[in-house]
Amino acid sequence: MDEIFLFIALAVVGLAIGVFSGMLGIGGGTIMVPVFRLLFGMSALVSTATSLFTIVPTSFSGALTRIRQKTCIISLGVAAGLGGACTSPVGVWLASISPAWLIMIVAAIVIAYSAVSMFTQALQLQKEEKAGRLGAEDGKPAHERPAGGQAGESAEGEQDIHTMEQEIASAAFKPTRKQIAIGFVIGFAAGLASGYIGVGGGFLMIPLMIHILGTTMKESSGSSLIAMIILAIPGVVSEAFLGNIDYMVGIAVAVGSIPGAIIGAHLVRRIPEGALRFTFSGFLLIAATLLILNELSHIVAF
Numbered sequence: 001m002d003e004i005f006l007f008i009a010l011a012v013v014g015l016a017i018g019v020f021s022g023m024l025g026i027g028g029g030t031i032m033v034p035v036f037r038l039l040f041g042m043s044a045l046v047s048t049a050t051s052l053f054t055i056v057p058t059s060f061s062g063a064l065t066r067i068r069q070k071t072c073i074i075s076l077g078v079a080a081g082l083g084g085a086c087t088s089p090v091g092v093w094l095a096s097i098s099p100a101w102l103i104m105i106v107a108a109i110v111i112a113y114s115a116v117s118m119f120t121q122a123l124q125l126q127k128e129e130k131a132g133r134l135g136a137e138d139g140k141p142a143h144e145r146p147a148g149g150q151a152g153e154s155a156e157g158e159q160d161i162h163t164m165e166q167e168i169a170s171a172a173f174k175p176t177r178k179q180i181a182i183g184f185v186i187g188f189a190a191g192l193a194s195g196y197i198g199v200g201g202g203f204l205m206i207p208l209m210i211h212i213l214g215t216t217m218k219e220s221s222g223s224s225l226i227a228m229i230i231l232a233i234p235g236v237v238s239e240a241f242l243g244n245i246d247y248m249v250g251i252a253v254a255v256g257s258i259p260g261a262i263i264g265a266h267l268v269r270r271i272p273e274g275a276l277r278f279t280f281s282g283f284l285l286i287a288a289t290l291l292i293l294n295e296l297s298h299i300v301a302f
Contacts, residue, residue: 010256017031017260018256022061022261023264024264029051030287031287032253049198051199054254063229071218075180080190080226080231081228083186088192091196092235093238108292108295114284118281119285186205201231
């Protein structure tokens with residue numbers, strides 16, 4: 001009975017993780033790692049390995065829906081995934097020789113930095129949307145989209161802001177060879193982080209794609225889901241050889257995360273881009289806080 005209850009509890013957790021994954025383009029590792037370690041008493045290595053194992057089916061489920069909705073850039077996602085596949089086993093190896101506290105501190109720092117970056121973007125978008133509304137009231141056009149390509153920031157003043165965001169998000173983004181190469185490099189860095197701290201790498205890929213490539217939030221999050229499927233597999237194989245994966249826990253979470261990712265991927269079209277960025281930054285801040293509390297609890301116990 002206890003095992004059945006545990007399985008159901010893990011599936012419910014997986015459902016919530018899946019919704020975040022499909023909506024925000026993350027693998028869910030930034031929730032799974034602290035949950036596994038704090039609530040279920042797993043070691044740092046088992047937590048990160050099981051998280052990485054669960055990321056594959058979760059990302060696959062969300063990515064399929066995003067591809068059907070055309071809210072991703074397949075070529076960019078594949079390029080980032082191939083880059084990450086080269087380094088995720090290296091990240092796994094580095095984690096195996098690192099102290100647990102170092103893994104958690106690195107995760108918290110990277111996630112917190114990404115959260116601040118995304119929150120700043122959301123504030124900037126909010127200001128430009130407000131300026132667009134004022135321009136519409138005065139009969140003047142809103143600010144044009146910057147040359148850097150910040151998505152969702154271009155529209156005529158008379159257009160409704162929400163409609164503007166949907167149109168821009170659905171516009172076809174055709175990456176050049178240079179942008180594909182940059183995507184590979186972004187994935188290269190994300191793969192290392194993925195293997196090291198047991199996450200999908202979306203917290204790195206999404207901000208970098210937006211900042212450097214000028215993709216929208218929806219395009220970036222959808223593309224990162226595709227990348228996670230590819231980059232996580234070599235890391236999972238490495239973790240399996242090391243015997244670090246708790247398969248029962250991983251399967252239970254996946255039972256919930258797979259349908260959750262589909263739900264989240266459908267919700268992404270109903271949420272304005274600015275709100276999605278605020279949600280993503282808030283999520284990352286919560287994840288970073290959980291990781292810090294996780295490590296502090298172990299230090300105090302020691």
